[in-house]
Amino acid sequence: MSDSDALTPEDRKIITLARSARARNGVPEGAAVRDETGRTYVAGTVGLPSLTLSALQTAVAMAVASGATSLEAAAVVTDADAVRDEDRAAVRDLGGAATPVLLAGSDGALRTTVTAG
Numbered sequence: 001m002s003d004s005d006a007l008t009p010e011d012r013k014i015i016t017l018a019r020s021a022r023a024r025n026g027v028p029e030g031a032a033v034r035d036e037t038g039r040t041y042v043a044g045t046v047g048l049p050s051l052t053l054s055a056l057q058t059a060v061a062m063a064v065a066s067g068a069t070s071l072e073a074a075a076v077v078t079d080a081d082a083v084r085d086e087d088r089a090a091v092r093d094l095g096g097a098a099t100p101v102l103l104a105g106s107d108g109a110l111r112t113t114v115t116a117g
Contacts (some may be wrong), residue, residue, distance in 0.1 A: 007110060010034060011102060014075040017042045020109045023057070023079050033091070056057035056087040056101075060094055071095030074116070075102040083114055092116035093109040106107035 007015070014032035017040060022030030027044035031054070034040050038052065049114045053061070074091045076083060083101050091099050097117030098110035104110050 011100075012073070013098075014040060014073060015077065015102055015104045015108055015110065016070075018055070018075045018077040019104065019106070022106070027055065029055035029076055029080075031059040031074065031076045031087075033059045033063050033074045033095075034072045035063050036070040036072060037068075039073075041064070041066065041068070042043070053056070054084065054087050056083075057090045058108060060090040064094060068094065071099050072101050073102065075104060077104045077106060077108065079106060081111075088114065088116045 014034055017032040018030040019066050021042045021044045025044040029045045032040050032042045039061040041059045043055050044070055045055045046053040071094050083103050099116040101114050103112050
């Protein structure tokens with residue numbers, strides 16, 4: 001059984017949504033988060049001259065702006081080898097230290113799961 005086989009359907013969904021955001025927008029990263037009610041928020045990297053946010057930071061900001069009070073899980077699709085500390089901090093701020101952060105490659109395959117802590 002691979003790590004991807006162990007994923008819940010809800011976790012597979014946020015990886016798929018993150019992958020779709022990355023491909024659709026042609027950005028370096030796509031991310032999705034799931035809040036305490038099961039709603040999902042999807043985002044890509046923001047790269048403006050006056051504003052730079054990772055996809056995961058943007059997804060967390062969208063959740064907060066929509067009234068989410070906690071996160072159940074987060075996913076980021078990227079070519080990077082690890083989840084950045086700044087991204088884990090954003091997830092931790094809303095979801096707490098134990099919130100799982102799924103890291104997947106551009107093919108959608110799960111590479112690793114870390115906690116926001």
